[in-house]
Amino acid sequence: MSRSVHAFTQQDDLTEALSQSIIAQLQEAIATKGKASLLVSGGSTPKPLFAKLKKATLQWDKVTIGLCDERWVPSSHADSNEQFVKDFLMQDKAGKASFVGMYKEGRNAHEAEAVCSQEMQQFLPFDVVILGMGADAHTASLFPGNEKLEEAFDLKNQDLCISIEPKSAPHMRMSLTLSAILSAEHLYLHFEGKEKLSVYEEAISGDDRHTMPIRSVLNQDIKDIEVYYA
DSSP states (O other): OOEEEEEOSSHHHHHHHHHHHHHHHHHHHHHHHSOEEEEEOOSSTTHHHHHHHTTSOSOGGGEEEEESEEESSOTTSTTOHHHHHHHHTSSGGGGGSEEOOSOOTTSOTTTTHHHHHHHHGGGOSOSEEEEOOOTTSOBTTBOTTOTTHHHHHOTTOOOSEEEEOOSSSSSOEEEEOHHHHTTOSEEEEEEOSHHHHHHHHHHTTOOOTTTOTTHHHHTOSSSOEEEEEO
């Protein structure tokens, strides 16, 4: 495994470079197998990236977009990652893409794990996965100190999705497991700001995954990861 680090001083330069890389990977997947999958994260960080991607020339009708994690709320809720992606990414040219969400109406997150994992199987292997990172070093919805982290980190666990109840954030969650994340053909970590750079530097200098779950992705020997930050 290697970490390819792309550091920028300006957000616009990061957004341009990262979007070009993602589009190239999606185009390669479409050319090779006639379709592509793109799994994205929520939060405010991806907004400029989504604004760039949605205008890109691509056979978006052959792209399926999914999520790295979801808050267990209806898509009409202000905190829904599904609605966030549909509002900020699946517009303009990218409006032709398909979408597969995680939230299942009428089921709690635990009950929906199997259905979510089964639906995600259609993506495998994921072509592009774009992770974010919180100031607490969580990624997807793998939060520090959570009682289900051992299950989520277990590479023998072939489930793609796991329900998580964060102690430090609102709402139940559905998250990709580590094995699901590492199945990606192309794996990215995208973050911005001095605070998160400090988190990243601490993460790569240690190995306790439970206190800093992002280490489960950064410090492993299975999958290359490209790190983009400004």
